[in-house]
Amino acid sequence: MNEWIDELSDLAAAGEPAMLVTVAGVRGSAPREIGAKMIVTATETIGTIGGGQLEYQSTRVAVEMLNDQGSTLRSFPLGSSMGQCCGGVVEILFEPLTDGLPVWLRDLAALHGQREPAIIATRISRTNPAKFVVTGDQIFGADEEDAALVARARRILDGVPTTVRDVQEFFEPVVAPDLNIAVFGAGHVGAAVVNALSELDCNIRWIDSRAKMFRKVPVNVRAIDAPDPALEVAAMPADSFYLVMTHSHAMDFDICDRILRRRDARYCGLIGSLSKRRRFEKRYRQQGMSQAVIDQLVCPIGVDGISGKKPAEIAVSAAAEILKVRERSVAPVVEDYPDNVRPLRS
DSSP: OOHHHHHHHHHHHTTOOEEEEEEEEEESBOSSOTTOEEEEOSSOEEEOSOOHHHHHHHHHHHHHTTTOOSOEEEEEETTTTTOOTTBOEEEEEEEEEOSSOOHHHHHHHHHHHTTOOEEEEEEOOSSSOEEEEEOSSOEESOSSOOHHHHHHHHHHHHSSOOOEEETTEEEEEEOOOSOEEEEEOOSHHHHHHHHHHTTSSOEEEEEESSTTOOSOOOTTEEEEEOSSGGGGGGGSOTTOEEEEOOSOHHHHHHHHHHHHHHSOOSEEEEOSOHHHHHHHHHHHHHTTOOHHHHTTEEOSOSOTTOOOOSHHHHHHHHHHHHHHHHHHTSOOOOOSOOTTSOOOOO
């Protein structure tokens, strides 16, 4: 998730020295993916690069370098030097921010607030460093244009944006998350589900027909009071995930009907028992819905092996099921540079 942008912007604007710590390379097993970030100040850490010895040692290094000038890349062998079973090698990029709010970060925060897709382009070099932000038609934070770096950033942005590291060149996409979830119902279970899902990099629309149901709304959640929640199905983009758990079976039926008839849902989950599912199936068949479409309805929800009925247990199980469905259709991302390219040593 991209909360680090606002966190780092606030610290820099306040004049508090901070270190941006980024996983910039991974070989073998590691606790976090390339691009994972945390922020280190003299008194706190914000975010995580995986915990354990890697994070402990990286935090120590960041504090020691907090007032340094210029970025540094360091390599951490997890097995030989840290006694971790992962056994991989992780390269960490340390970037100090000690002179207020840099232009690239100021402009990135504005672009992110406007949901404008962008690429952070970084050249990791002591002698010729560069860091700027590239969009489809503009460049931010660069004194002079680096045509090759900009061209590659735009090629990444035009495709399926993924984090790419190639020796000194490091490209990080900052785009709106493509995991779109609608949660219908703001009761105890709905609140627990939204609380669990909001920790993911996603957009959530949380819908209920009752007044004053939304007590605590996370930042990536839009709470919607809707007299007829079923009409909100049309507002979701294609390939969305839906969880239906309102206070009314009749309302659940109408919402699921609209979801299934769209024919483009990645997941349509309905809270309830097998008997509830059978009743819904029977009525859908009577209305002429094909069995193939009906089979897209997931009820009961949740991963196998979790049978707890407490709201938090249902929330964890439902969130896990959504992640499983999503992972089935997501191609693996190559998170390392090619075998024939040696990692940069600082």
